Amino acid sequence: MILKSQVEWVLHCCALLAGLPENHYLSTKTLAEFHGVPKEYLSKALQNLSQAAIVETTLGPSGGYRLARPTSEITFLDIVEAVEGKSPTFVCNNIRENNPCRSADHCDTKPCSVARIMWDADEAWRSKLRSVTLASLVETLAKDVPADLWKKSSEWVMART
């Protein structure tokens, strides 16, 4: 069970978009070039973000993407779920129904105990992702990324906005 590489891509893209001034857009091409990933496939992932109302898009030249909300109101969970989907990582196929001793008319009132535990763990994972916003990521990055690289990257991006 491994997350799509698209998740990594869009997280980094959002980090880049978060550093952008108001009313500026970044094109898929620029985002793909900056991260060294295939432009057209990255586009698919960004479309998911767009559908989830995390980013906004403008058509035409000088078009592209920008964040649809303040960075403090976008969580990691929003982004991950936009790409991976909201359905739990554990699917219960109710194999207890195959129990040969089970009478045909038996109706399970409660969800399977095994599934409940797995879903709780899934919720713990999502809850952790929900607690981290884009704003806090930017804070962390500002501390971790060397100042000169930060400055050069910023200029590189602004030249293409």
Place this chain on the structure above:
Amino acid sequence: MILKSQVEWVLHCCALLAGLPENHYLSTKTLAEFHGVPKEYLSKALQNLSQAAIVETTLGPSGGYRLARPTSEITFLDIVEAVEGKSPTFVCNNIRENNPCRSADHCDTKPCSVARIMWDADEAWRSKLRSVTLASLVETLAKDVPADLWKKSSEWVMART
């Protein structure tokens, strides 16, 4: 990102094995029949449990599997990791290295900030799974499963042990 259906299978198998008296074994065939899943493919999953020292096996007729440890010392995480592997669900491909502004000799001292957050969430998921033992699952099941079904299932299993 969805867990293998094998995970569901082996969790239910472990629940069944947990109800077994000491020194009794259940064959793959019996376990597969009880849960209505393909015998040979279930066998693959059980081999993983065997490698992880969660279950023990005996060859020959009247052979099969039994738990290798007390139910209180087997966690959901043990079982899930035996089937799914121990590697984190998020893999960091270090796409920040593709940053065109990055100097060639630049060496990243810290792991990627994005990856750290994702790994924290992964750990929260694993931590939750680690907190649930087979013993507590059996307790829950004893409460949730109707008494007559529990009794009949127990007899069905014991007839094949």
Place this chain on the structure above:
DNA sequence: GGCAATTTACTCGGATAAGGACTGTCCGAGTGTTCCAGG
């Protein structure tokens, strides 16, 4: 210089394909139990 038409650059969505992972099946080798035949 001002306005309309054309070109251009971009997003969006669908179609398509390669590769890998998950799911499932089959078979041979090894092992321990059970059963049967011969003494």
Place this chain on the structure above:
DNA sequence: CCTGGAACACTCGGACAGTCCTTATCCGAGTAAATTGCC
């Protein structure tokens, strides 16, 4: 009745397809800015 060998039932491991998901790639349609041409 006792003992040795054959038959049997099971696990283990490898080999092998089928199907779905991931990872792309390509192209046409639509849109808005930029450019060009014309008055």
